[in-house]
Each structure stands twice: as structure tokens, then as C-alpha cells.
Amino acid sequence: xxxxxxxxxxxxxxxxxxxxxxxxxxxxxxxxxxxxxxxxxxxxxxxxxxxxxxxxxxxxxxxxxxxxxxxxxxxxxxxxxxxxxxxxxxxxxxxxxxxx
Numbered sequence: 001x002x003x004x005x006x007x008x009x010x011x012x013x014x015x016x017x018x019x020x021x022x023x024x025x026x027x028x029x030x031x032x033x034x035x036x037x038x039x040x041x042x043x044x045x046x047x048x049x050x051x052x053x054x055x056x057x058x059x060x061x062x063x064x065x066x067x068x069x070x071x072x073x074x075x076x077x078x079x080x081x082x083x084x085x086x087x088x089x090x091x092x093x094x095x096x097x098x099x100x
């Protein structure tokens with residue numbers, strides 16, 4: 001692992017490259033990737049109840065190092081509280097981050 005205690009949250013609109021950046025960073029930094037969609041969508045593409053979604057994500061983000069991506073307004077308080085490096089992608093090729 002290249003870094004310690006880095007928690008990177010990638011947010012942005014649909015189809016701007018969040019998942020591609022998320023996967024590349026996770027691999028490069030050798031840290032786990034936490035895909036928020038995997039907690040949001042249940043069997044047959046049913047949505048997870050908001051309380052359960054928040055609980056599952058909170059538990060998943062308890063680790064010291066991770067990269068996550070998504071754009072779930074109901075998680076902004078959790079990710080902002082736990083995350084250490086926010087990266088916002090507003091259009092393809094436009095990456096803005098603090099601490100990068």
C-alpha cells in the first residue's frame with residue numbers, strides 16, 4: 001500500500017468517468033474500492049431502503065483506506081464526515097480535487 005489513512009470519495013454527474021477514475025486510483029494506490037452502487041441496488045435492480053443503505057455504507061467506510069464513487073445525496077453527510085480527499089468530476093476530463 002502506497003499511502004495510509006487515505007479515504008478518497010469521487011463524486012460527479014452520470015457518465016463523466018467516476019468509475020474509471022475510481023478503479024484506476026484503487027489499483028494504483030493499492031487500496032480497497034467501495035462501490036456505492038453495490039449497496040444501493042438489490043436483487044432485480046430494486047432500491048435498498050434509505051436507512052439500510054446508509055447503514056451498509058457507513059459500515060463499509062469504517063476502514064482506514066479506500067476509494068469510493070457515487071453521487072448519492074443521502075450519503076453526502078456520511079462521505080463528507082469520513083472521507084479525507086473529495087474529488088469532483090463535473091464533465092469528462094475535468095477533475096477537481098483537494099489535496100491532489
